[in-house]
Amino acid sequence: MNYLSTRGHPDRKRFCEILLEGLAPDGGLYLPEHYPQVDTATLAKWRDLPYAELAFEILSLYIDDIPPADLKAICAKTYTPEVFGSEEIVPLRELEDGVYLEALSNGPTLAFKDMAMQLLGNLFEYELARRGAELNILGATSGDTGSAAEYAMRGKKGVRVFMTSPDGRMSPFQQAQMFSLQDENIHNIAITGVFDDCQDIVKAVSNDLGFKRKYRIGTVNSINWARLLAQVVYYFAGYFQATAGNDKPVSFTVPSGNFGNVCAGHVARMMGLPIHTLVVATNENDVLDEFFRTGIYRVRAAADTHETSSPSMDISKASNFERFVFDLVGRDAARLRSLFVDDLSGQARFDLSAAPEFKQAAERFGFRSSRSTHADRLATIRDTEKRFATLVDPHTADGLKAAREHLTPGVPMVVLETALPIKFAATLVEALGHEPARPARFEGIEALPKRVVKLPADVEAVKAYIAQNCD
């Protein structure tokens, strides 16, 4: 399998080459040259596999430069009940008739990002050892990516993590999860700004090819193809659990920020998994909802990014969206560039409302969307506790609300649970008047000593810090 850039760079790369990279050299995102097709016979064969083996089967279709026995061992080591809390790894439960919650948040940091990041940590360790190389991971997080990356990479040989986050914008629990790590190879950088500033810094550093090479900069943001690929697996696992041996379609609703999670659903659907609808759930930062409703993509400035009670979705520039648009415009890289490079650099908007592709987003690719507000979130959290004795986090609540707006009779709707409520305790308290349960291993973490530096939203300042800490 070869990988290409959405922006048309002529190079083709193998999986392990792009594993340790961020953006393609032309600023595009990597995608496989084609999506391997999975037929009904293969689905039947995969249906009863344990999660780690299912992961191996799917990953094998995209990774041909790691010997199969090694890849299988990496999957087996990653997806264990010890790390993810159950044999199923991503257990599905029916909430109400036809509406399911797929639990993706029982890993080390209690958010779905562990699903991909734990695999990435093991892939990085494997590949770096094989090359005798080192890597400095530079990341941006609004909370969950950072902790997932740090817990996946802590103590790993040959890897350092430099994680930027918007100063003061994460929940106390999230901050404590990250900043309490005392591992030498983990560096927390609090940036005076919002998440998009952090993401811009990571992009700017990654685009400085000289610096990137000299300091062996890699990324673990959701633009990393390996992460996206790891996420494809749980769409299959959710599908199998929601259907009983038939090939009936299933819909998924995905709380979305950077469009990484739902893009994995798009990939699963392109592979032939019978997905009826992919519902993109946003909060008040509704750039994606606006696009799927109107065909207009209008990136907001950092200053216009709302601080909401589902903060991991406070994103106004969805970094993975370009991957979907590439498929939407028939993989025409010149057309893609005209949308994302030429127009977006100046005006940060494009308008496909009159283009035939816009209709296809729904009709051919199955996308729908909804937006939630703080009041919706609180109402959903309350309602879910009252009717089902189940606590959901604010992001999952946004998903549940969106799901109910796009139900199709006879089609199971799977809502991806993207975090556990304890990560966002303040909002749960606001909604319910009581704290959600806290797993014992996180007792008292807010009081632990913190390891973090504060820097301005300035590329040069971040580069200088990395340079200083790379000896």
Ligand SMILES: *Cc1c(COP(=O)(O)O)cnc(C)c1O
């Ligand atoms: C990261 C995150 C999201 C958004 O996922 P994307 O892949 O960026 O779309 C939603 N909910 C939670 C809890 C998250 O951590």
